[in-house]
Amino acid sequence: MIKINRIEPQGFCGGVNNAIKILDKVLSNSNTKKPIYLLGNLIHNKFVMNEYKEKGVIVLDNKEKTRLELLDEIKTKGTVIFSAHGVEPKVYSKAKELGLDIIDATCPYVKVVHNKISTYINDGYQIIYIGTSKHPECEGVLGISKNINLITSIDDLNKLNINNDKIYVTNQTTLSIYDIKEIFDSILNKYPNAIIDDKICNATTIRQKAIMEQDIVDLCIIVGDPSSSNTKKLKKVSELKGIKTIMIESVKELYNYSFDNINSISISSGASTPKYLVDEVIEYINNK
Template sequence: MAVPIGVGDSAPRSLTVLQASPRAFCAGVERAIEIVELLLERQGAPVFVRKQIVHNVHVVRGLEARGAVFVEELDEVPDGATVVFSAHGVSPAVRRDAERRGLRVVDATCPLVAKVHAEARRFAGRGDTIILVGHRGHEESEGTLGEAPEQTIMVETVEDVQRLSVSGPVSYLMQTTLAVDEAAAVVDALKARFPDLRGPDSDDICYATTNRQNAVRAVAADADVILVVGSRNSSNSVRLVDVARRAGVKAYLIDDADAIDPLWVRDAKVIGLTAGASASPVLVSDVLEALRGYGDVKVLEREVAKEDVHFGLPSEVRSR
């Protein structure tokens, strides 16, 4: 546990915690977690989940404690068992494998990720080469690539775009959890290379990613340091750290309150606090409580958007 600095001083240290809003769970994450919880409640353990349901170590541990079993691939799931596909989506090849094995599939893919998959099928169907802007090896991008693997090329940077050799019609798609400004630079480079480039009808980067990044920018204007609650394999959480640092503020990714290094906040008067879309609000509350050990804390909220999005549950777990 982090050891507060200044405890025992004659005068309490004055400290402002500026909370970014929105922060923590988004609608897609809440939906995915609820699906696993309902299956555990109704059919009991074990409930198999391919990959982490969302990229957060505390969420995964909590569901494991209740009987969820997280596997890397479907060959670890017994024939005929129930398996949940994570919020990040899967390729058609994985779906075919599940059908072949007779598995009962409950799909927790975020509807905004499913939208990108549908766009990939549409673009491929009209004969385009698809440029997917994303991070290699990320589960979401792997699933999208699988929709049209022979027609899809992944790029991460402007330099990747410069190296492309493509003829014929070209379209682009994006991973939903990218840093908005970095993704825009890559798309601008694509448009410069391919004047007839076509893209999605609406932004692929999801509303929750955009809102949390905008909130971090708003907090960065006044913060001395920013703490981002989220796990290292959470793309959207890592991007929040990147956004804060590009705004000129020291920023650190922490799984929970125990990960706070006192040296990070020793000289800070204003600490920014936020959380990635896969991190629980409870973890944010725990961090805030830990920060109260560093002085006399005043908590302020900086809200850039209100979120009232809700995604319906799949039919397999919907109340009848």
């Protein structure tokens, strides 16, 4: 029998729970103006999103479009919900102009980042933001001001040329705690006066640490959506530890997987992965 280590913590993080609670409340409120639109996926998990689509929620999701552009797809006035990833200020004003009722499910951790960036910009700072281009959280931040310089790597940093002594540095909440230190150090090397404000959220930090502290196993399985940033980082951390790691959305992806020579498996999941998807994986392996 294969030995299984379910790495804890797992289940929805605080930000995802918060967003789901908000959506459930909107759905159960008879005064909610219909239709109900989700601007992008509320959280990055297609199974959860499909449940809400079945309840009549219209999910506006097109990877090629910004949140601002997605608003143009709304033809009937109703309620629009902003996802846990946050949106840029222009999205608020445009949704208002369109006469939509607005419900904001932005994660409180992301809101803190928006607020701090706005404060520093008002104080005349240039911002260096470490993030992933095209990710909705990153898009929401970059829309705050043109004084935000996105970097994803040290190569990007080397191309930066900021002529301002006042520099504030922060980051996307779901990056790898094991990658970011090197980038912070390089920034301080180039801009010694820069204020570094690490904003990787607590849920991301403790899950990555738990992966790093696990015992060595033959295989680590990360359950989560391919578009989820925190899920992808869990895989990266596990690989950094030297463990063969695969990422799957659901148990179905294991049906053709060969478990030859695999005696021990660890399992973790992203912060937007429902518990039942992990339970199904464990049940399947237990029955091998």
